[in-house]
Amino acid sequence: MTALVQVSDLVKTFGTGEAATRVLRGLRLTLETGEMAALLGPSGSGKSTLLTILGTLMKPTSGRHVMLGLDLVAAEDAALTEFRNRHIGFVFQFHNLLPDFTALENVIFPTAVREGRETAAARARGRDLLVRMGLADRVDFPSAKLSGGQKQRVAVARALMNRPELVLADEPTGNLDRTSAMQVMDLIAEINRDEGTTFLISTHDEKIASLCRRQIVVGDGMVTG
């Protein structure tokens, strides 16, 4: 396996002066290609901040962040936006779908926004992903009318649309019942196994974490285990 993501000496401080809060304190982490890792730790330990930085949605105060050989700390916003679109997928706790769009339109968004239009190829891939997620009968359904579990599966499909190397999932099952949560995790495991996509899943749920081959524990802004 090769290193997909490497971060070292990662520091993130919010606020300035006396109000400054250091959330990450020289964190080091390497994610290999094809890994399925759980990110564990108590609230306030820096898990979400780490995911945000790894997702290029935020820059660290200092430190090194390299993915696919590119130094992402030095990159400009436009370059990061394009990098994110091509190489990183996100699954959020509250699915965060676009409510005025159908399930399919949500799934193909990352491709359509890159190509400037909805192509037939994108629609075909989006449809395939939804079928794989068990949502064949919900392809053209308004996303606002889907159940919580269905919305989260649409969000997983959307995260996979551009065939990213890395998918970051922040509490992807935190808002689901146990059955739906297991369905989503089974899908993630299947994709990780079949396509070699790297997953980093932030969770408080030990059972969810146990489904991952690696557990990364964050505490006090550093990797502790």
Place this chain on the structure above:
Amino acid sequence: MLYALKIATRYLTASKAQTALLVTGVAVGVFIFIFMSALIGGLAEFILSGDISHVTITAEDRDPAILVHPDGAVLAVAERGRARTAALAEAATWTPLIETVPGVIAVSPQITGAGFLTRGAQVAQVSVTGVDPGRESAILNLAGYMHEGAVRLGAGRIVLGQRLADDLSLRLGQTLRLQSAVGVSAVLTLTGIYSTGNGMIDASSVFVGLPTARTLFALPQGVTRIEIKLADLNAADATALRIRALTGLDAVPWTDGAEQLMEALNAQAQTGYFLKSFALITIVIGVASSLLLSTYRRRPEIGIMRAMGAGQGFVIFVFVTQGALIGLMGGLFGAAAGYLALLPFPSRDAFEPGTLPMDITQGSYGLAITLTVIGAILASILPARSAARVDPVTAIGQ
């Protein structure tokens, strides 16, 4: 950017009631813009275009003769004749030439002068205008003002105003004696009575044929005045210059000596610009505030789009496109409503005193739509930039 257009359209159709209200607001602004354009333009048209000559060429009086002593002292000065004797001798040559000048729609060579109209023991001082038969309505729309009889002028015929006819108790077919200021008399038959609504013209102007006027004013050739009508009265200054260069005659535009009228018209136009500007400003504020609200409401979605790889330019395009679509729809609806509202008003050729002179052709529909779209686009830039600056991390967490 086709995809940004789709998202903009989806956002507008997702909030139908809000979009409908916004478009209605814009349409009302455009309606006011068009209504004011038609009213201000129609008023100016009503005041100016009716019956005035846009460019006039008048024969210049000869300077009185002066007898000068060899030492330089003036010995005698001839008194200026009271009756007009000056004439544009080459009028027959100039008239067809002037007709070829671009923008000229009518040329009326005339012989004008003062006279006395006698009916029995009654006498009235009148202003006599001799016009070419066939060109009676070239400048003053006599045919349109005819109250009785016909406007056609010919040998031995006279047409006069209704107030003058009432003052002298005249009826069609009666004979009158018209004596010019140079002392020549003619017996004429009353063939038409007009009513322009202008008391001065209706009470003291009479029209005869050009041959009759030649006899009355002892002017065997030439005319005393050439009146010219233009397609665009605002082109009078330039056209007068062109005619002057072409003929060497002293062509005077209607704007000369009409400074007060011009000032009044300018003030009227300025008022119109202010009102139209306020309508546009209202549109801009309405669109901007509505899109700002929309931006705020959609912050989480904008955050998701940014996280999924939508650049700041894409987000800006989505919101600017919404502004442009609102402006275009409001502009089209407002222009259509304005046009329909103006339809019942009389056309510019049939303006009547006492009614609003709304000129449907001066609604500035294209300008209104264009300015509205531009205004709406400008109005959407601030919300669009605000949307593009949304921090995806904060927005997704909302």
